[in-house]
Amino acid sequence: MVEPVAGIAAAGTAGDVVAETLRVVVSRAALQRDAVRQTVHDVEAASVQPTAPITAVPRTKLPGPATGVVPLSGKETLVGELPLTFSQPKTTAGATAEGELTAVRVQVLNEATRKASGATAVLVALSRADGVATPCQLHVRLNYTGFSNAYGGDYANRVMLDEYPACVLTTPEVRTCRNFETLKAVRWDGKLSTDITLAGDGSLTVIAI
Template sequence: MAALLGLAMLPGLLTPIAVAAEADPLGKPKLKAPQANKVSPFTAKVNKKAAAEVAKGQRAVEADARRARADQARTVTWPMAGAATVQIPNGGSASAKPGSLPLTLAQPTPVKKGKQPKAAAALKLAVLDQKQTRRTGIEGVLLTATAPKEGGAARLGLDYSAFAAAYGGDWAGRLQLVKLPACALTTPEKKQCRTRTPLQFTNDRADEQLTAPLSFAAAPRGATQVMAVTAATKSGGGDYKATPPGRILRLGGRRFLRLLHLVLSIAGSAVRGRPQAGPVHLVRLRVSGRPHRQHQQPGLRDRRGLRPHLLLHRAQVRLL
């Protein structure tokens, strides 16, 4: 009986069992058939205003570099002490060279409205030597103008071409005419005697001429003005005022190019032994910059809300 039951179950045990085949994980993926799409060339739009600004800055830097190279070859001659009395003509101008400094005097500039200024009959012009000039803390030229007792007005012209290349950093472009207290001639060591009051002036950089109107009140012995030709902190070539320590300079485009040109001109001038922006010699200058995205404060923006191209990271200057 057991044998018959085993024989009956044998066909079922020998029947093959159907098993589902597994998908090949390394098989070819099912992709959609390739389809051609319309492709058009991409042309980036140029910001003409920004490109023009960059080109303008580059031309200005190149012009400054050419002028700096020309100034390096020029000789510097400071005027000596001297004086001259100049009669102011009714028309044109009168010239004199007290201490070899070319000066001109002319009638005051007419005003459009109001009372016309009365012209002085003559002015006595005196130029002081460099020793007296440096005692007052002036890097430039010190001079005086004395009017007759009736007073009056005149237009002064000064040719600074003989000492235009005395310093770098566009020193000639920063020249101005300032007024000093009368005590600057007697007690120049006092702080109150070194107060500088800028006068109205015009600096013709191309002709290297300073022009300024002068006005004198009536005085029993004649009024005297003490004036100086010295440099301001900025000009069309940039701002040369000292930056407070720790301040971050946000520079981009033309401003960065001008800074780079200034740094290179200072370093080159120090090697040649000529001071750049004053009576100091640069002995070490270290400047490094970082792109905006790499700076520690990448969120900085200028007044227009634009990000600068480069941030001044570190600057170290040591002067004697």
């Protein structure tokens, strides 16, 4: 009968202990790895917020009738829903013997008057707000971004600035009163800008888009 060798049995038992220890260590490492992955996933999920759908701005509403006095500040000012900017022209001093122009009276005409004139989008009457009778030069910048899609998606690239005779406001049925001159305006960033001559003695200068 063969007796078991004690040394071999002991060695086998020690090997089993080492193997079991390694298995426990690997198992714990796997659990820790899975826990870290879950934590990272939870943090990423929490940081992602649902975004509201982007809605395109229609930009088709034409400005309604309004009146106001706008200073020559070079800063954009709303007259009703129409943003306007007035300043001294760079080419002339814009001054008169009676003094330099400081403010402009603005009237955005109603839809009926605009349609009677033949203007497409906006009809605006300008006059000196200081009561001085002498005409003067004025730099005008008109912001049309609010209605840049009023007549199709490419309207912003077709828009022009025109000047009408003042009689278009009172006798639009007279053909000559509807004859306009297209001004040499600069189109940039949704704005049209140019220099115009502002009438004196209470007369109106009429511009239109």
